[in-house]
Amino acid sequence: MSGAGRIWGLHLGLIAVLFALQFLLPAYHHGNLARIMVLASYAVGYNILFGYTGLLSLGHALFFAAGMYGMGLGIQHGGLSPAPALVLGIGAGAVVSLALGLLALRTSGVAFMIVTLMFAQAGYLTILYFGExxxxxxxxxxxxxxxxxxxxxxxxxxxxxxxxxVLFAACLLLSLWLIRRPFGRTLIAIRENEERVRMLGYDTQAHKLGAMVISGTISAAAGAFYGLLFGYAGASFGAVPHSILPLLYVLLGGAGTILGPFMGALFMFYLIDLSSGVTTAHMLIAGVALVLLTLFAPQGIMGELRRRAFGWLP
Structure with missing residues (x-):
């Protein structure tokens, strides 16, 4: 089988397995896996910006909340049905990510992290301010x-x-298709050496802005679906800790790998779920696991698999 065939076969196979599991899993894990797939979609969006473009954002909860509240307020106060409400939520995330990208990409490095964090906090405070x-x-x-x-x-x-x-499959396959296109290859080159890419004549700012908008739109779609599927929209989803979640998922699963966000979300969700049944200090256990993975598997689960055995993994 060709390299492309193996890659598409692996990812389509995962989707097929997830489809079959809905008929096999008990109710508790059935509900958990639905939640994991939505959170993994959120992490897929984050991975495009951080894993493939090399931009560390601390404000992705802003996009998730934009999608969630765009959808939720459209239904609650606008009288919209779910379909146009989802479009409104995703559109809100696209607009917010474009606006933030135009501002934040004037900076780089630590300054970029601080600016995204600042705007995420501003978004959270806006939700609280308009509590009516x-x-x-x-x-x-x-x-x-x-x-x-x-x-x-x-x-x-x-x-x-x-x-x-359906949401997770769309985000996963879109991410895979994008990264295998010239645009995605350019993002990877920017992550590795932006100055050289600029010297070759590429507009790196435009590519980074494109990555920001795509990343934010996917994250907003995850937020809109989360609110619709689980029937709740709350300010906690716009708070700074919710920006850390996709970062943890991507680091654990493997930054710059297509399946890393899903593996990281699955691992972290069940680590917290199982450890919380044993102790109230479950986040300490999650922190220890993260430190151990950082020490012994610095490229994350899928990153280490790619490095040690499956070099063809995207």
């Missing part, structure tokens, strides 16, 4: 009757799982 509409920290519930998309009740577990799978 957003309900602030309390958030608001999206009722089951408002979560019917094209006659499909997304509050029903099987439908929710399938919708999460």
């Amino acid at each position: 509409y957003t309900r602030g920290d309390e958030g608001f519930v999206i009722q089951s009757a408002q979560r019917v998309l094209w006659g499909i009740d997304l509050s029903e577990p099987s439908n929710r799982y399938f919708a999460a799978l």
Whole structure:
């Protein structure tokens, strides 16, 4: 089998396995995996900016929240049905990511991190300030009757799982296609040596802005789907700690690998889930696991697999 055939076969195979699991998993893990796929989609968006372009953002919760509240407020106060509300949420994330990219990409390195963090915090405070509409920290519930998309009740577990799978499959395959295109190859080159790429005549600012918009739009789609599938929008999803989650997922799974975000989200979700049943200090266990992985598998789970055995992994 050719290299391209193996790559597409692996990723399509993962989607097929996830599709089959919805008929095999018990209810608890069925619900968990649906949530993991949405969070992994969030991490896929983050990976395009951080893993492939080399830009470390600390403000991706802003895009996730833009998608979630664009969708949620459209349903709650605009009377929209789920389909246009999802489009509104994703569009809001695209606009916010474009605006932030135009400002933040005037900086680089630590300054870029601080600017993205600052705007994410501003977004979180905006949610709190307009509590009359957003309900602030309390958030608001999206009722089951408002979560019917094209006659499909997304509050029903099987439908929710399938919708999460459709989102994850779309984000995964889009990421794979993008990175194998000249645009994606240029992003990787920018990550490795931006000055050389600029010297070769490429507009690195335009490429980085494109990566920012694509990354933010995918993250917003994850936020919009999360709110719709699980029926809740709250300010905590726009807080700074929620910007750290995709970074952890990508680092654990392998930055700059297509499957890394999913593996990292799966690993971290169940590590926290299982350890919280043993101790209230479950985040300490997660922190120790992260330190150990950083020491002994610095390229993350998929990164180490690629380095040690499967060099063809994208």
